[in-house]
Amino acid sequence: MSLLELRAIKKTYLLGNSIFGKRKTVEAVKSVTLTLESGVCLGIVGESGSGKSTLGKIILGLEKPDQGEVLFQGKNLHSFKAKELKELRRNLQVVFQDCYSAVNPRLTIGEIIAEPLRNYERLTSSEEQKQVQGLLELVGLNPEDMYRYPSQFSGGQLQRINIARAIALKPKLIILDEAVSALDALVQVQILNLLAQLKEEFQLSYLFISHDLQAVNYIADRLAVMCKGEVVEWLDDMGQLERLEHPVSKKLLSSVLPQYPGFL
Template identity: 50%
Template sequence: MSTPLLDVRDLVMHFPVKSRGIISHTVGHVKAVDGVSFTLEAGQALGLVGESGSGKTTTGRLVTRLQRPTSGQILFEGKDIAQASPRQLKPLRRDIQMIFQDPYTSLNPRQTVGEIVGAPLAIHKLVPKDKRLARVQELLEIVGLNPEHYNRYPHEFSGGQRQRIGIARALTLQPKVLVADEPVSALDVSIQAQVINLMQQLQREFNIAFLFIAHDLAIVRHFCPEIAVMYLGKIVEKAPREELYAAPKHPYTKALLSAVPDVEQARIGGRRERIRLTGDVPSPINPPSGCHFRTRCWKAQDVCATTEPVLQKVGAGADEAACHFPEP
């Protein structure tokens, strides 16, 4: 078997909670990511979905090593980068890049587009100084922007254009993995499809692997052949998109999908049953024992409180779910 491009094993990120006062001490931990594992092949797209606070954005920041994990392994081309030093990480920055959620705050307003997109080239010294402008203009053209606008500032562009600038910056070093953290959630619906189509085109053209983080299940379905669903720091279900959308096995996934508008259902009349989850998401500082979802689950029984379910294959397909009583 070939080694996957990215192999994440039992990734954990616990943020310490400090007490107030002159002498503070740790009184607990926020379990933002609590044992996440997945693989990503070259050119593949994996969707990571879940509601706010599920840990998906933190997972993306750990994979790009913007944050150092508490424990676990991040194997990139077989080499563990989880605890690598900044000096060891510098050459790896070329291979793993991130597209940020908000195009309005992720670009420096005091720099021109040419300076923003060209900065990675200067830092990594990949292109001679006299050829940087040509490379920047080439990248702007690739993402659908006018290459002559390199000397403009971010405020002179629309939200969709700014996100294209962010994508151009991420492409500068020709990465092998792009972590897209809700890349279209801050954009108008009319612009979202254009940006998604651009990323799909770039994925095919440059064979880039995508970890696509989102809360919009319709967009993830369009972009990602495989989807992992997160709840309170853990992956509760992982499956090919056809299986996941046709017959979700975890109750949480079923509840999420019940809230997605179904065009086919609207065409034939009637409504899909809407599952309303009771209560709020429990605190990641003190998650429920056993199955983290049990406090909101309509199928919960005594075993759910005492034994944590493991992610394992359910049914005849490739669907994996962490549930004692998966959906039929």
């Protein structure tokens, strides 16, 4: 059984104000079907407006599809009852692009990372402190950082903190929605290396959503290319990027790999 399965997902939005005329219909996602196995990183890449982020929101339960099913461990996510939904939140975490808005500036780093632990675990103060400090060390920060505030950290450090919070409950799947795109090139590589190490250590599964094919290639095991709400190409082997044929795939490839395939 797949960890995550999408079956013919469709999502349409109505844009504009009906008072001033006919509203425009936009098909953000058109009958997308794909699967993700445990321990695998699936990269979803596409240009702006391709529907990849909408798909991520549907998987997270932030948007409901007009048609189709999202199966998480064989169960339809959008039919979960309250108790099942709470357990789902434990096993499905997310790291967003904007590392600054993802944290509460009034809380200490320790309180931010401890939030999921407090929601799901019954820990003593000393146990919580030990776990938070251990998580900080896992993501390459100092245990003493738990007493500091978000304003005292760089963007790259904040994203490490968001990753620490995401792995706190050892989830089965983490959705990384443009998680490195706001960072400079060197920090991107550092964060991608960290994500790869954590994936290996904890046997995590990732859904890595990005417009950057180079970043996706760095970490993903498999690839889905989206264009205008559809998956237009699929690769089971990231070593075969040269086989990409769709015009959007080639455009994404040429934009980051001017000397392709020499960088591989």
